Amino acid sequence: MLSQSVLYDLRKAALNLRIDVIRATTASKSGHPTSCFSAVEIMTVLFRYYLSFAVDRLHCCDNDRFILSKGHAVPLLYAAWKMRGVVTDEQLMSLRKVDSVFEGHPTPRFPYNEAATGSLGQGLAIGLGMSLASRIDSDRFITYVLLGDGELAEGSVWEAAALAAYHQAPRLVAIVDVNRLGQSGATMYEHDVEQYEKKFSAFGWETFVIDGHSFEEIVDVFEIIKDRQYDKPNFRIAIIAKTIKGYGLREFADNPKWHGKPFTEEEAAVVIKKLEDDNRAVAPQFFGPETQCLQDRMKSLNRKGIDHYDPVIPFTGVDLQKDENQALFERGKKMSTRKAFGYALVALGKTNEKIVVLDADVQNSTFTEFFAQKYPTRFVQCFIAEQSMIGIATGIEHRGLIPVAATFGAFFARAYDQIRMAGIGRNALRLCGSHCGVSIGQDGPSQMALEDIALMAAIPQSIILYPSDAVSAYYLTQLSGSYFGGISYLRTTRADTPILYDQNQTFTVGGSHILRQSNHDVACVVAAGITVHEALKAYELLKQEGISIAVIDAYSIKPLDTKTIMDVGQLCGGNIVTIEDHYEYGGLGSMVAMTATQHACRVTMLCVKELSRSGSPEALMKLAGIDADTLVQTIKKLHKMS
Amino acid sequence: MLSQSVLYDLRKAALNLRIDVIRATTASKSGHPTSCFSAVEIMTVLFRYYLSFAVDRLHCCDNDRFILSKGHAVPLLYAAWKMRGVVTDEQLMSLRKVDSVFEGHPTPRFPYNEAATGSLGQGLAIGLGMSLASRIDSDRFITYVLLGDGELAEGSVWEAAALAAYHQAPRLVAIVDVNRLGQSGATMYEHDVEQYEKKFSAFGWETFVIDGHSFEEIVDVFEIIKDRQYDKPNFRIAIIAKTIKGYGLREFADNPKWHGKPFTEEEAAVVIKKLEDDNRAVAPQFFGPETQCLQDRMKSLNRKGIDHYDPVIPFTGVDLQKDENQALFERGKKMSTRKAFGYALVALGKTNEKIVVLDADVQNSTFTEFFAQKYPTRFVQCFIAEQSMIGIATGIEHRGLIPVAATFGAFFARAYDQIRMAGIGRNALRLCGSHCGVSIGQDGPSQMALEDIALMAAIPQSIILYPSDAVSAYYLTQLSGSYFGGISYLRTTRADTPILYDQNQTFTVGGSHILRQSNHDVACVVAAGITVHEALKAYELLKQEGISIAVIDAYSIKPLDTKTIMDVGQLCGGNIVTIEDHYEYGGLGSMVAMTATQHACRVTMLCVKELSRSGSPEALMKLAGIDADTLVQTIKKLHKMS
Structure with a gap:
């Protein structure tokens, strides 16, 4: 049983989160307030009592990780970080504005976002990665991933669930906000939480089904997790929380017509007033001062830790x-x-x-x-x-x-x-x-x-x-x-x-190597990978006929060494031939062309233009027209025309 | 209990399939014989006794559908179709050759392949599509999908499983060949078939766990399916078949080092001899003549049916x-x-x-x-x-x-x-x-x-x-x-x-519309979608300053109307400016450039070059430089230089 003071504290915090979500989405005139509301009680308990995080030490190895897989609920996350003191009210109100880092779905421009989300079903695998990293680094944080029920239709979630169990990923917690409603209608299983429980269980996870709006039930499960953090860290727990979309706002709750819509300013004022009145009616002491013990608890979460995160480790030379x-x-x-x-x-x-x-x-x-x-x-x-x-x-x-x-x-x-x-x-x-x-x-x-x-x-x-x-x-x-x-x-x-290169050859991002060049080349052949060898064969074949070509190994496809390619191309009368084992659109040839138009060079592209099939490598390269013979014919034709 | 004659028939057929797989992969010097061998008994029973198919009526609506999701086992499929009389031995032996339709993974160039597979985990969703199509068309065929255990790691399989149950897809059978070994080692659950059973069950499927090399057990489950086909068609059955990779070949069986390797000719001869000897030892009568009743049964599967498949329905004009x-x-x-x-x-x-x-x-x-x-x-x-x-x-x-x-x-x-x-x-x-x-x-x-x-x-x-x-x-x-x-x-x-166009305007694949053009245009602006409106705004702004541009709506991005674009571009002194709401690489601009190099046109590309963010549409288009103002500046700069 939670004490009255804790319960009041949670209620008040939840109310503030709801109000902040409304204010921010109303100010931005877009966003998903009702998708936030179903998760307010969970986020309140987690961010106020359990998520251990050195707020001024972003990379502290003891920081618990939180990933918002249901990225559209990000106003709630910003509001929760405001509660933790790392976001100002002004910042919160800049939601979705072009000069703000508080984007409409999480991106790392707001550095407390642990992952870019917004394409659904991706958070659990990212959380799994963090959990596995904690094993490699001997860290002891808990990784929390908040998912929506709709995104559990994505197979990627079940892939990650299976791998987490296989790898016995430590301290991994998935919280599923089962609010019954997707964007365009009911989800596959609506409020049948047993379906999710069965699935996570079959995929090797421990499961807890709770009422996602009951502070008591939420606290109970987080207490279990807390107790295991250090002594029994080998857990993967799925909390299946039955919730109501738009919870707290009577006429908008569980309403399929109310997805991704903010309130107007007038609506917001009415709704906020009603929220406050409802809470006041239930708990008149509600607006009393915070007790010291709660403030201390809250502060203790914002603890310090060792920072062993070192994002850029220069590579020592490998020789x-x-x-x-x-x-x-x-x-x-x-x-x-x-x-x-x-x-x-x-x-x-x-x-x-x-x-x-x-x-x-x-x-x-x-x-x-x-x-x-x-x-x-x-x-x-x-x-x-x-x-x-x-x-x-x-x-x-x-x-x-x-x-x-x-x-x-x-x-x-x-x-x-x-x-x-x-x-x-x-x-x-x-x-x-x-x-x-x-x-x-x-x-x-x-x-x-x-x-x-x-x-x-x-x-x-x-x-x-x-x-x-x-x-x-x-x-x-x-x-x-x-x-x-x-x-x-x-x-x-x-x-x-x-092997073409000497062992002391150097290579750079954005570089290339001119493998063949003379002062009477009729064309500049730009090749990469397997086609470099075809180009060199073509060079020999053409040489026998007295025709000379330049050959460039464009090993850095992006960024491309356009300077070298254009310089050599212009020395070849503007004739550039690209040859690549890739489809026509979006490959090396198209990239050369993007620059060539500004340098009066003509690009002839040899590439794979049709679906391929089974066959020997030689037969298939010939069929696609990316072999030495086709290159020879192409060069001869160019030579004849010029 | 199967009769001795049926059992012998199955054994003989299975032996022939194994031998054919060895012969074909040895001849092609590549392929996955051991991945075929784990599924031989299943395929023998299915193709010899249950798969109802009018072999000369490919599109017959009564044909059962078979999808080989584990596409690398395709030699076994070709051998099974040979058994059904639709593939000659010569064709089988052309496996993986460049002039053969019998590719290394299924493609529809061999028309009895119902789907292109070879990227794992995709077959079940395709089978689900066929099952749902049977409901729309009131067909009554069974859809069989043969999966490998390795590919069950793909989330796509579980997505499809969940959707199949949700939609109550009729007559859908997934057969999982649990042969314990993937390409590079053991699978996630090896032979723990219960893991798969639990998962399919949690995803709403009926499951049968069988010994995948026991003809008795295989026949039993196909009999159950057959009994339900017409009377209780609302079934989604997963057959979890415990099998041995390389089954039948003692030293190659269950051997993780033997994935995707064919036998040499010498090895093949030895292996085939051993296979024959083993079978002869167990069942001397084995090589006796087929009984008439079995021949009839086999023929009855090749039945005729109504062909209501009409792949190309011309669209009547929509006005x-x-x-x-x-x-x-x-x-x-x-x-x-x-x-x-x-x-x-x-x-x-x-x-x-x-x-x-x-x-x-x-x-x-x-x-x-x-x-x-x-x-x-x-x-x-x-x-x-x-x-x-x-x-x-x-x-x-x-x-x-x-x-x-x-x-x-x-x-x-x-x-x-x-x-x-x-x-x-x-x-x-x-x-x-x-x-x-x-x-x-x-x-x-x-x-x-x-x-x-x-x-x-x-x-x-x-x-x-x-x-x-x-x-x-x-x-x-x-x-x-x-x-x-x-x-x-x-x-x-x-x-x-x-709305820009009249309601009687015509559009064609490969077409475009010139929206603005004069005889003194300084540049040809190629736009599409949202940027057409920016181009038209820029046109008006430039007009006020006495500068004229051509504007093309390139609504057909691929194929692109390169003729019109180049013609207009050349009339504009070769100045082409593309403007698009898409990244730099692989978009409209790169496509225009691919042709422009051959027409002495210079292409200036306005496109999205960096990651975007949240903001108003106008602010983001400006930030990316794909708005009317940026276009105006670009044109002016071009105009000045020329």
Whole structure:
């Protein structure tokens, strides 16, 4: 039983949160007040009595983590942080304005937001990542994730739930706000909370079903969690809270017509008055002064802690010439770029202990297995659950670790929404996609990444690196790992390819290498990855016929070394030919074209224009017209015309 | 108890399937024989005794549907179809060759493949779509989906499972081949079949746990299903089959090192000999003649049926001038393109009863609610489960219906792998993404589609239509619905925009409209959607200063009307300015540039180059530099330089 003073304190705090939510959304003329209201009692108890957080030490390792997976309820979160003293009323009232960091869905521009959310169903995997990071770092915080019932329709939630149980993720709490109503109508199970209870239970979680508006029941379950935090930290608890959308506002409560609508100023005044009157009627002492003991409790949550978060760890130089596998990288030998990535990861893992590698059951194809064997405690097996792999990586990155997630390039498509959101979250994910292009051969189009450059390039701040040989793959892996500015994507190839570069060659983000050039080149061929080898073959074939071309290895696809490409292109009479193992739209060719129009260069694009199929790599490259022969024909045609 | 003759028949058939799998994968020097072997007994029973299919009537409405969700086991499927007499041995042996339709993972180039698979976890949603299509069409077939245990880690499977139960999908059977091993190691639950049983049960399915190599147990459960097909068709059954990867081949069985590896010719000969010997030892009569009754049974499965599949239904003309809402579309009025899409869908639904609309709980934002109210039986609520929405649409489309799936454009990112696979499956999905661009305003970046054009354009055969006003939205909806060549994507805008076009204006795929042009234009502005209105504003502002520009509404983003754009561009001295509410890479500007390099036109791109935020639409467009003012400044600068 809660004491009267605690109960009054909670009621008063809840009332203030509701009023703040109304004020903020009314001022911004948009937002989701009723979606906030169902979670007010939960947030009141959590933020007032349980969430342990050094408010002036954002990265304190003892801070509990809170992720608002139902991102549209963010006004409530801002109001809760106001209650904790980190947001002023003026700031709260700047909600959704262009010069405010208090956005309509959580983004890290307000740094107390632990993750960018707003695309539903993503919070649990991110929380799981933070929980797993706490194990790696020996931290002891609790990770709370508040979900809406509607978003439990997203499969990504169940992926994350299964992985959390498999990995015995420590101190992870999912709170489901079952308010029965989605945006356009009732949710799948409405108030049948047993459905959620059964599912979480089947996925290996401990469950508590509570009345989400009963302070008593909320406190009871948070007390259980608190008791276990240090002694029995191996818990994954789902709190299924039955709630009412719009709770507290009689005519707007449980009303399917009232989603994502703020009140007008007149409505707000009436509603706030009514809220105050209702509370006053029930508890006249309600507006009395706070007791000292409650104030102390509240303050004790804002405790200090050790800050071991160190977001940017510079990479010490990794030198291939000192690598134990150095001999495998000698010029003339062959090695796939995916394997070189595997070796490089091990070298990086040695110099930087913050690196954590994530796999989706293809470690023996991407060659992250080398890392897994060497550093098993920093390797996270995500099974065939790419969405959760990215979600976990995002959570891990937010805790100051350096996640490298690898799978077939094609399968990042499965997690593209998560990657998009990590972009909005300014999370520096290092991704490596193997098996890119038609050159994988027999496995066929479902396994070929042919749109991955378009996908990754679209995201602001991203970089894309695409090695053509093992040496460049080794160093580009290091560059990718060292990039803290956003998403970095390394594109690797299945086949063994000849080593082109000396082991002391240097590579830079935004760089390229001119592999062939003379003073009488008829065209500048811009290639990357597997097509560099086709370009070099074409060079030899054309040479026999007395035709000379320049060949550029554009290993940095984004940012692209447009200066070098345009300079060389202009020396070739403006004739640029791009050749790439990627679809037509959004690939290397289109990027070259974007600049070329300003430099009077003509771009002829060789790329994959139609769906591919099964076949030998050679046959498929020929079919797509991205082989040496097609390049030779293209150059000859250009030469003839000019 | 099965009779000896049936048992022998099954054993012999199973032996032949195994041998065929070995022969085909050995001949192709690639493939996944051991992943096939765990499912041989299941496939033998299903294809020899239960799968009812008019083999010469591919689209027969009585045909049971079979979807191989674990697509890498496709050699087994081809061998099973060989057993059914639709594949010759020569065809089987062409597996994975470039001139063969027998690809390494299922694609519809072999027309008995009901879906393109190979990206795991997608088959169940597609099967669910077929099951729901059977309800719409009053068909009575059973839909079987064979899944691997590894792919149950994909959340998409559980999304589909939940939706199937919610919609009471008729005659849907999931068979899970629990062979314990994934590609790179053990699966999450290995042989703990109870885990799968619990999960399917919690998601509302009836479950049967069987020994997947026991003909008796397999037959028992298929008998139960058969008994219910007509009388109690409302079933969703999950058969959890405990199996051994590589079953039948002693040294390769249950061996984690043997994934995706074919046998060499020498190994194959030894293995086949051993298989034959093992079987001969157990059942000497084994190689006796087939009994007449078994032959008849087998033939009876290949039955005839009515073919009501009619894949291409031409759209009868929809005329806005005869629409009951015609008055709302008058020039000068305002209406959002998303709302016009909603009206157009209703009109199309009236003329074409094959149209089925799918929603992900945003019908009141995309305006598919108009259709839902009018044609509730052809409206599928997928809740917040975009991956399943696309999977269901794919299954529905394969059954000859015309699916239109709509959500926020940003959230198609969640289902991009499914869209990619539908592209490979040649499924004509009609997609509509609303709330595109920074112009949505306050809700912030998580809700803005800013990479959707890049995503959709990458897919071969796709078209992208982007209306600027309600009239064009109405007709482009019709064009999108009428496109049977692949994925079509309609991009709509949140805000109400002025109606620009007369109601008898015509629009074509690949077309554009020149809205402003004179004989002294200094630049050709190419806009689409919301930015058309900014371009028209800029036109007026520049006119006041005596500067004239051409304005093109490029409503068909892909295919793009490059002829008109280049012609007008050249008349403007080669100055083209693109302005779009989309990220820099892969959008309209890059597409214009791809052609412009060949036409001596210079392209200046105004687009969204950085992450956006919350704010008013006007403020965000200004911030991104895609507003009329920025356009005016850009044109003036160009004018000055030229």
